Each structure stands twice: as C-alpha cells, then as structure tokens.
Amino acid sequence: GVVITFWFYLSDRYIPKIVGRAEYKKKKNHLFINSRISIILLIINHNTTLTMSLPKVLIPMSDYGHDPTETAVPYHTFKTAGFSVHSATETGGRPACDIKMLEGITQKLLGATQATASLYKEMSQTDVFTSPLSWSSESFFLKPYHLVFLPNNNEKGYWKGVKKPGKKCIGAVCHGVMVLSESMMEGNDGAEKKSIIHDCDTTSLPGMFEGMAYWSTRWVLGDYYKTYGAGSENVEASIMKRLDDPERQWKQYLLLNPFVVEDENYNYMSARWPGDVQLLADRLVDLVRENVNN
Incomplete structure (x- = not known):
C-alpha cells in the first residue's frame, strides 16, 4: 500500500x-x-x-530410551522438506533419549555421531519435543497424518489407509518394525489373527547385527543390546514368524552401506539400524510428496 x-x-x-x-x-x-x-x-x-495444508508427520517416542539418531535425523529431514512435524508420547510428557547413545564409551563405540548429537540437541529444544501430544488421549487420532514414522507406537486402524491406493505412509526402523509386526488384526470369519504386516516385504535389525552388538559389549553393558533380556528372541526372528512367507518377504542385507526396503502394495518402508536412517527419511519424503500430489 x-x-x-x-x-x-x-x-x-x-x-x-x-x-x-x-x-x-x-x-x-x-x-x-x-x-x-x-x-x-x-x-x-x-x-x-x-x-494449503503441509504434509503432516508424526514421530511417536517412548518416554525414555528412543535412539537419538533414529529420531533427530528423520526430524531434521522432514522439517527441511517443509513438512509439519509432530511428536507424541504415551501421556504427553517430554521424552528422553537413551543417554548411552550420547555419552561415554557407548557413544563412541555404537552411539550417535557428533553431527547427529548436534541435530538431537537442536530438536530437543523445539516445541515439537518439549510439548508432545499424548497418544493415550481420547482426542488423539492418527488419521490427520500423512506419515507415521516409528520407532514407538502405532494405531492399527491407520494401516487401512497405507494399502495402495491409500495415501497414508509408514516408515519404521530397527525395533520400530516390531510395533507393526506385533500389531494384530482380526481374521475373516473367525480366522486366526495376523500381524498387520503379514503380507509385506520388510527388513529390520538383522540377527547378526544384534548378536554382534550384544556379545561384543556384554562384558561392560550386560544384556543392554538384548532389549527384552538375555536369551530373548532376536528382532529378526520375532518379525519373520509374523510373515506369511518369511523366506520371500524378509529382506536381508549385511553390508554397512544404507539399505531401505519399500513394499510394492503398501506405502510402507523399513530399515535396519541408525546407519540406514538418512536414506529412509529421504525416501519417505519422496513417498509422501508423491502421494500428496497425486
């Protein structure tokens, strides 16, 4: 004027x-x-x-123990892509990461890099992190989100929109895939319940990776790298038994360069461990944009 x-x-x-x-x-x-x-x-x-609504992303986190790399790197990637990012914990309390991944000898051996630690510090000071949603609230729904990025919690009803040509997307890494594999849906006409990813191609933490981390650190960390305790089933075995055809659907890759699996019939991508998470986040950005624009 x-x-x-x-x-x-x-x-x-x-x-x-x-x-x-x-x-x-x-x-x-x-x-x-x-x-x-x-x-x-x-x-x-x-x-x-x-x-115009920006693509909305939800990153559910546990109250304590989430991996800083598997949260900070995707958060930064989604924000850089212009997405609206939200987080949620069980009761809306501020989450705290696994401090072993940021400090001491465990950080140096298997934890976050210094660059990732800086990204995590930046994320931890945002409203997204300090004021998360509560997934146990009656007013909480996953439907508004274009993408749910695990590792932590999920609602089975959301999965219906993930099957193509639905527009909802899910990404999961490491133990986050188990949230899906252990989420069961009712079978038809009283049939046995099946995992919501029973017919999906997927990957997750390879048993060899889990075993190497556990046995190489057991002398100082005990059963830290066996999430459910010494002697418990590894992540790979837990997920494979939920698949219809595990030999075909389970995607194994034991080299260290980044690896991501995308299912053909669902808007679902999975990865193995923190070393894959940047590629996974980048691929999910492309997947969300493709679905939002079509």
Missing part, C-alpha cells in the same frame, strides 16, 4: 507535465483499477498458499 501510494504521488506530480493532465487522469484510472485487481489476486494467491 505504501509503495503504490508513493508511486501515485510521484505520478501526480510529474507525469501530467509530460502527457497532459486529461490524458494522464484517464490512464491513471485504468492503471488504478488494474493495480487493485492485481493486488486482490496476489492476496488470494498468498492466502491460498498459506492455508
């Missing part, structure tokens, strides 16, 4: 001397009308852009 008013002020003073006042008055009225139309269209376009 100020710029346009100033422009007309200068025009009123100088242009009539060049083209004549009567001719200028006619041109000015025409220009003023066109300018108002342009401004209205600009405002409409601006407001439309602002009100």
Whole structure:
C-alpha cells in the first residue's frame, strides 16, 4: 500500500507535465483499477498458499530410551522438506533419549555421531519435543497424518489407509518394525489373527547385527543390546514368524552401506539400524510428496 501510494504521488506530480493532465487522469484510472485487481489476486494467491495444508508427520517416542539418531535425523529431514512435524508420547510428557547413545564409551563405540548429537540437541529444544501430544488421549487420532514414522507406537486402524491406493505412509526402523509386526488384526470369519504386516516385504535389525552388538559389549553393558533380556528372541526372528512367507518377504542385507526396503502394495518402508536412517527419511519424503500430489 505504501509503495503504490508513493508511486501515485510521484505520478501526480510529474507525469501530467509530460502527457497532459486529461490524458494522464484517464490512464491513471485504468492503471488504478488494474493495480487493485492485481493486488486482490496476489492476496488470494498468498492466502491460498498459506492455508494449503503441509504434509503432516508424526514421530511417536517412548518416554525414555528412543535412539537419538533414529529420531533427530528423520526430524531434521522432514522439517527441511517443509513438512509439519509432530511428536507424541504415551501421556504427553517430554521424552528422553537413551543417554548411552550420547555419552561415554557407548557413544563412541555404537552411539550417535557428533553431527547427529548436534541435530538431537537442536530438536530437543523445539516445541515439537518439549510439548508432545499424548497418544493415550481420547482426542488423539492418527488419521490427520500423512506419515507415521516409528520407532514407538502405532494405531492399527491407520494401516487401512497405507494399502495402495491409500495415501497414508509408514516408515519404521530397527525395533520400530516390531510395533507393526506385533500389531494384530482380526481374521475373516473367525480366522486366526495376523500381524498387520503379514503380507509385506520388510527388513529390520538383522540377527547378526544384534548378536554382534550384544556379545561384543556384554562384558561392560550386560544384556543392554538384548532389549527384552538375555536369551530373548532376536528382532529378526520375532518379525519373520509374523510373515506369511518369511523366506520371500524378509529382506536381508549385511553390508554397512544404507539399505531401505519399500513394499510394492503398501506405502510402507523399513530399515535396519541408525546407519540406514538418512536414506529412509529421504525416501519417505519422496513417498509422501508423491502421494500428496497425486
């Protein structure tokens, strides 16, 4: 408004001397009308852009113990992509990561890199982190979210929208895949319950990785790397037994370069461990954009 008013002020003073006042008055009225139309269209376009909903992402976290790499790297990637990111804990309390992954010898051996630790510190100071939603609240629903990124909690009803051509997406890494494999759905006509990923291609923490981490650190960390205690079933075995055809559906990869599995029939991607999480987050950004834009 100020710029346009100033422009007309200068025009009123100088242009009539060049083209004549009567001719200028006619041109000015025409220009003023066109300018108002342009401004209205600009405002409409601006407001439309602002009100268009950004893709919404939910990252559920445990009250304590989430992996800093598996949360901070996806959070940063989703925010950089322009997504609206939210977090949730069971009762809405502020979550705390597994401190062993940020400090001491465990951080140096198997924990977060310094760059990731900086990303985690940045994330931990945001409202997303300090004021999470409560997934146990009656008012909490997963339906508004375009993407749910695990490792922590999930609602089985959301899965219906993940099957193509549905537009909902799910990503899971490491133990997060077990949230899906242990989420059971009713069978037809009283049939046995099945995991919601019973017909999906998937990966997760390989048994070899889990075993190596456990046995190489047992002398100082005890059963830390056996999440459910010494002697418990490993993650790979727990997930494979929930699949219809584990030999075909379970995707094994034992090299250290990043690895992600995308299912053909569901908007579902999985990865093995923190070393895969950047690639997984990047691929999920592409998947969400593809579904939002189609």
